[in-house]
Amino acid sequence: MPTLGVNIDHIATIRQARRTIEPDPIVAAVLAELGGADGITAHLREDRRHIQDRDVRLLRQTVRTHLNLEMAATDEMLAIALDIKPDYVTLVPEKREEITTEGGLDILGQIARIGMIVDKLQNANIPVSLFIDAEPAQIAAAVKVQAKFIELHTGKYAEAKDETTRHQELALLAKGCEQAIAAGLRVNAGHGLTYWNVFPVAALPGMEELNIGHTIISRAALVGIERAVREMKQAMGA
Numbered sequence: 408m409p410t411l412g413v414n415i416d417h418i419a420t421i422r423q424a425r426r427t428i429e430p431d432p433i434v435a436a437v438l439a440e441l442g443g444a445d446g447i448t449a450h451l452r453e454d455r456r457h458i459q460d461r462d463v464r465l466l467r468q469t470v471r472t473h474l475n476l477e478m479a480a481t482d483e484m485l486a487i488a489l490d491i492k493p494d495y496v497t498l499v500p501e502k503r504e505e506i507t508t509e510g511g512l513d514i515l516g517q518i519a520r521i522g523m524i525v526d527k528l529q530n531a532n533i534p535v536s537l538f539i540d541a542e543p544a545q546i547a548a549a550v551k552v553q554a555k556f557i558e559l560h561t562g563k564y565a566e567a568k569d570e571t572t573r574h575q576e577l578a579l580l581a582k583g584c585e586q587a588i589a590a591g592l593r594v595n596a597g598h599g600l601t602y603w604n605v606f607p608v609a610a611l612p613g614m615e616e617l618n619i620g621h622t623i624i625s626r627a628a629l630v631g632i633e634r635a636v637r638e639m640k641q642a643m644g645a
């Protein structure tokens with residue numbers, strides 16, 4: 408069974424809705440670890456819509472498992488990662504106007520830049536994972552730039568509208584996983600995974616870590632609401 412990296416971005420999304428101090432993703436990370444998270448994932452987006460620089464700095468000091476920093480392949484992010492030294496970095500594509508990450512990284516389309524960033528991070532002992540679609544050419548490009556890991560983008564699988572498409576997408580993930588492992592890469596996966604669709608991906612041979620966020624934070628909000636209301640009644644003196 409793969410390990411679970413809990414992505415805490417959307418705790419920060421709730422905080423940023425009011426630009427206040429709660430809920431704090433640092434506290435969420437501690438609680439996630441108490442719940443059994445094997446790692447903590449945070450995506451420092453260029454537009455800082457959820458996770459902030461302060462969060463990443465504090466997570467580096469407080470995370471007891473491992474910290475996976477997701478970031479765009481930019482000079483600004485490279486400098487931050489070299490300074491903070493997460494346990495590993497996942498390079499992801501970013502578009503300012505997107506609601507969430509829409510596809511995998513096009514390594515082939517920017518091989519010199521990705522290669523340079525992988526080299527600089529790995530020379531500083533920070534292993535790099537590349538968030539890509541399960542496409543043979545992108546997997547080969549990940550090998551070429553000597554990344555240690557790939558993270559297979561499970562968005563298309565998660566969003567499949569019918570069982571046939573879901574099976575096709577799962578088969579592509581399985582093939583990609585096999586190709587990558589045969590080429591010496593370590594394989595993670597994530598994006599859009601839920602309590603209902605995670606099992607077949609977790610069962611793929613050789614899968615090392617699943618990075619999961621939105622569905623866990625969504626569930627946490629719902630399973631916590633009764634207690635939160637009870638505590639407010641107590642605070643009111645009821």
Ligand SMILES: CC(=O)[C@@H](O)[C@H](O)COP(=O)(O)O
Binds near residue numbers: 414477506508538
């Ligand atoms: C790359 C990735 O899949 C995660 O970063 C996830 O998308 C959470 O961040 P967003 O919801 O901001 O895309």
Ligand SMILES: NCC(=O)COP(=O)(O)O
Binds near residue numbers: 414448619620621622
């Ligand atoms: N890289 C995927 C990730 O960190 C979590 O994605 P999601 O579960 O929030 O869609």
